[in-house]
Amino acid sequence: MPGKDEKKANSNTNKLSEITVSRKDNEVFVPTMVVLHKNNTKELTVDTEIMRNFNKEFATWSFASIDSSEVYSGEEYTEKLSENNNVELVFPNELPFGLFSKFFGKLANVYKNETFQRITISLDNPTIIHFYNDREQKIYSGELENADKKKMSELLNGSDKNYTAVALQKLGSKYVYLPTEEVKLPQYAYMVETQPNSFFIYRLFDDTSEVKESTAEAGYEQFNDNISRMKVRQSTNILSYYRNRTTTNKFDLVDMLKSSFYELQKYENWPGAVHYFNYNNQKQQAIYRRYIEGYPIFSNTTQNSTNEDDMGATYITVAENGLSQLQVPLIVAQTPLSDKEDEKQLVKGTDILASLNQVGIENEQIEGLEIGYCWTNSKESSRVVDLEPSWYACINGVWLNAESLISQKGGTTDGL
Numbered sequence: 001m002p003g004k005d006e007k008k009a010n011s012n013t014n015k016l017s018e019i020t021v022s023r024k025d026n027e028v029f030v031p032t033m034v035v036l037h038k039n040n041t042k043e044l045t046v047d048t049e050i051m052r053n054f055n056k057e058f059a060t061w062s063f064a065s066i067d068s069s070e071v072y073s074g075e076e077y078t079e080k081l082s083e084n085n086n087v088e089l090v091f092p093n094e095l096p097f098g099l100f101s102k103f104f105g106k107l108a109n110v111y112k113n114e115t116f117q118r119i120t121i122s123l124d125n126p127t128i129i130h131f132y133n134d135r136e137q138k139i140y141s142g143e144l145e146n147a148d149k150k151k152m153s154e155l156l157n158g159s160d161k162n163y164t165a166v167a168l169q170k171l172g173s174k175y176v177y178l179p180t181e182e183v184k185l186p187q188y189a190y191m192v193e194t195q196p197n198s199f200f201i202y203r204l205f206d207d208t209s210e211v212k213e214s215t216a217e218a219g220y221e222q223f224n225d226n227i228s229r230m231k232v233r234q235s236t237n238i239l240s241y242y243r244n245r246t247t248t249n250k251f252d253l254v255d256m257l258k259s260s261f262y263e264l265q266k267y268e269n270w271p272g273a274v275h276y277f278n279y280n281n282q283k284q285q286a287i288y289r290r291y292i293e294g295y296p297i298f299s300n301t302t303q304n305s306t307n308e309d310d311m312g313a314t315y316i317t318v319a320e321n322g323l324s325q326l327q328v329p330l331i332v333a334q335t336p337l338s339d340k341e342d343e344k345q346l347v348k349g350t351d352i353l354a355s356l357n358q359v360g361i362e363n364e365q366i367e368g369l370e371i372g373y374c375w376t377n378s379k380e381s382s383r384v385v386d387l388e389p390s391w392y393a394c395i396n397g398v399w400l401n402a403e404s405l406i407s408q409k410g411g412t413t414d415g416l
Helices: 048-058 075-083 096-104 149-156 199-205 253-267 349-358 402-408
Strands: 033-038 042-046 065-073 085-095 117-122 126-132 139-142 163-173 174-179 183-186 188-194 213-214 221-224 230-232 237-245 276-280 285-291 295-300 313-319 322-329 330-338 343-346 365-377 384-395 398-401
Touching: 033 048, 033 163, 048 149, 048 199, 075 126, 075 139, 075 163, 075 174, 085 096, 096 253, 126 213, 149 183, 163 349, 163 365, 174 349, 174 365, 183 384, 188 230, 199 221, 199 230, 199 253, 253 276, 253 285, 253 313, 253 322, 295 398, 343 384, 349 365, 349 402, 384 402
Parallel strands: 085 276, 295 365
Antiparallel strands: 033 042, 033 085, 042 163, 065 139, 085 117, 117 126, 126 139, 163 174, 183 343, 188 330, 188 384, 213 221, 221 230, 230 237, 237 322, 276 285, 285 295, 285 313, 313 322, 365 384, 384 398
């Protein structure tokens, strides 16, 4: 679904059934938030113009090398992350240095599969740069060779200064920024299109003449040959594909992400922004999520929901000899219905966290907490989808609508 600022960049994707949306790696593996640490305050933005300009600049940066790394205690790590006069680029999740090796003059092999999820640059001296790994509370130090203090200032102030005051909060093994005031965001409605099964059958199966359709599992359209299976859940139009690939070699994280990105370009037809969102090490699975106006899209989930219900993401598993598993929503948004644009006010971060705590969900259980857009099929038409801003909490690897979760656990949602 293209947001207002994304339509121009995707004007060539009108016939989505026939054309795969072209994406570049420096549009997918990018930070999705900027946090300004100045005057002893923290302000965050996901403004699409600021992020686009920062990511264009990020793609031109050149680092000499990783000079050093150090593990800190929780308190020390928080203090380092809160240092004043810094600009911080926040990625949705950890990424390996090796994925950005072209930015380094020399990247030692020992760092290739080491990971980070945030970068800080000093506003006083932009050559000083640090990479942060929340899970290990580890900080890597380096030097930005082509730093430009004036350019940095222009990037931070180039839009309407659409920043929100935030506070740092530790949840599980992650550190997140939560707004300290209520947040008001627009609601959207879009006309949607469902991608035809044939588009995927021709791309997923080696020989389509061998493909057989089956109705063995109720609620699904199924297609298989002797070595692979594709099925589409009729209630959600989410496609899942499985092919058993035997291989003796295991991809490292860098090669896995590069290969999964190649597959993403073949099967994800979302016309707006798509960003790398997470990696499931146990399943060797890369997750890419759809975004609208800087915010991730999630399903209208309940406490019993699983990732098989996820209308906002593509899940990809690759082996050395090709695609092994795929899950992708077939529904994509096309035309915005401008008369449907209303606003919704969301509570501040401490309030939603307190409500989760009150129904027995402790901070250590929460793997992520952020605002996203809830994808809901319109009651008015099967060709319309409503997108409503909502708080989401990640529990046991599944992003759940926080308000629904609190309600189902017997908590009050008044004011949420």
